[in-house]
Amino acid sequence: MKHLTSNVIILILLSLSSFCRAGDSTGASPALLSVPAPAAQKLPYVYTEWRHFTTEDGLPNDHIFAVKADSQRVWVGTENGLACIDKTTGKIRSWQEKDGLPWRVVSALDVNAKTGELWLGLFGGGLARFTGGRFDHWHQLNSGLVNDVVYGVAIENDNVWAATTAGASRYNTVTGEWTIYTEKNAPMEEIWNYGVSYNDGKVYLGIWGSGVLEFDVATESWKDYLDPDGEMEIDLYRDDGIVHVITTGVSFVEDVLWVSSYFGMCRYDGRHWRGFYAHETGLPSDFGNAVKARSATEAWFATDKGISVLADFSSDTWVTYTMDPNTHRGKAVVSQGKKVLEIVDMPRAIPHNYALWTEFDGNDVWVGTSKGLANAAGIGYYKGLKSRARHAATGREAKAAKSDGHETQEPPKRSG
Template sequence: MYQYLTIFILIFVWNIPGKCQSVSDGKLKGDPFVYEDWQTYTTESTHGQLINDHILFLEADGDSLWIGTEGGLILYYNDTWQNWTEKNGLPWNVVIGIAKDNKTGELWLALFGDGIVRFSGGYFEHFTQMNSGLLNDVVYGLDIEGDNVWVATTAGISRYNQVTGEWAVYNEKHAPMEEVWTYNVDATPEKVFFAVWGGGILEWDVKTESWQEYLDPDGEMEIDLYRDDGLVHVITTAASYVDDVLWASTYFGLSRYDGRNWRGYMDHDSGLPSNFINFTLARSATSSYNCTDKGLGVLVDYNTDTWVSYTRETENTETWSAKVITGNTVIKKVQTNLDLANHFTICAEFMGNDIWIGTGHGLARGKGTGFYPGLK
């Protein structure tokens, strides 16, 4: 009898949500904003102006959008396109990361397989492992923090100070890195976060110049053994830090951390179209946009666990639908005019109230006319 009572208590306690954990009863607490009106762009539909529609990264610059593709760098503004490739000065066509330095106005580019570039005054200054302190030419991303350019490479992290010209490098010898394959970086004035493939999330504190490592505490690669104990998985793909809250995407789900409590999401218990998340972009402490291999999963309101999931119903469906979901319960479905044939979403970017998404075959802009955060 005592044994069964103990088991019952353990199960009961196990299923009590934490005080700060979002809870859903499957009922809609209000209406989320749904992006119904979209404009899509492919190489074909733009008659070649979008020189390559395998979109790798998006960076808003006021009313303009910088686009990194497999075939070059593109600047979009007011339905006009300007392109840079190896034919007109770009050292390498595969642009996988872009960061605008708002202090200098310069653009920094991550080139997958050929280092990084500073683009200033129409001139490309090229940094590689042969002429700089860059750890490796296989670069996955970069971002700006103060005077520093932080670079995520396949061999670790490099930091370039634009004022002093000094380089610093961080790998398993200089940082608590379980692995060195650094997949993405998100920099803020106070903290810099790195998604490390197989090594979780690394946090750099700018003030103390110290590292903090975040892993999946249960150590299991196949399953998330203990829910909300930390990262859902150590194979991370991106980090996004807004309003003192960290969002981390993995190939096994999404994690949120507010400095005290973790919350994990997977496709079976949330509005995520898939656990395979390529990128996460936080809009606030309570909302994030998640690019998956099966569409875009938007957590609109953390407190009520309300989602909008943008997907194609089938491979033959012409337009995407938006499912409004609380927890894992579909409340309603809204048809959109988004007609991208490819739903493998790779990147996303905000431009005011609009949302841009890049896929394996095309670019789309969701028009945010009448946008509001959370629920109404």
């Protein structure tokens, strides 16, 4: 009943904000409406200051596969070269094959915090290290790299992990020793590794057809996470485990594992799983290219129809960023499940709705898409929810949100 009352209030406020809003939002700043949120109404942070980078700004290519923030530098892996954005000067430098980059497609990036070395996963070109202005190159024929098609790279202590299409390789940069993990020495039902991440003593591999594997660095032991129903065409129960065995990304933060897949996303806190699907959340699509978690309660999902942020897990509050394909203006939809709480129109958000990667840079966020890179400034960023003035929504925007699959009515009660 209490829930119902608050929803009624939200609906009234939404109607009121639509009525009060004068004109459309073509201004240079996000449309803010000075309607105070009710005390009970807490909302997540919405990124409204976005900057785009494309080939016009000096990137070697607009198809962005990976981004890695490293202090004052941001490394960008593209379909045709590596780039580095100097945040202090704003200058972009790039490297292509003619500049010594071993292969044109840079699909993954990580930085060794101890040495400052940049490690590159090359899509069909193996693994490379960039340091002191020089590229060193490892591939199937000169090293223990199990395959040259590298989808993910992660630094774990002195080791570099490469998630390849035919297993995972672990390279000890001190001893020079390589270890290969396939179905022969790890619980990989399939060996098609996709994503890899390291944090807090654990390496996680997102594996196409084999769910997620957890590698405990201290004990060098494996644990597998598979879809309990074992079927490709269904998810039998929503929160019984990983949503599907074809996983694309993994991120482990504050003892919580976040997973993206082409069939929905999920979260595991060590005891409970939670699945997220587009038909019941703020996700614009179930096709998840990558996930990056900021905390146990906040994760960013790069999908083929926009970037979706589960901003507050406990209240199921989402912020989904998209670009209007006609006006190129940006939009953020704040929702609780499917119920829209707020729509924020802004001059720009992500440069294309096909999002491939996200990266945190302090309070800022970088988003790689198939047509450009975006940087969102996290001025005044806060975690979770807090009471704040609501951004405005015009009738046109509310209509657009509805056409995106969002509802302004109470969604059906979930079984979870």
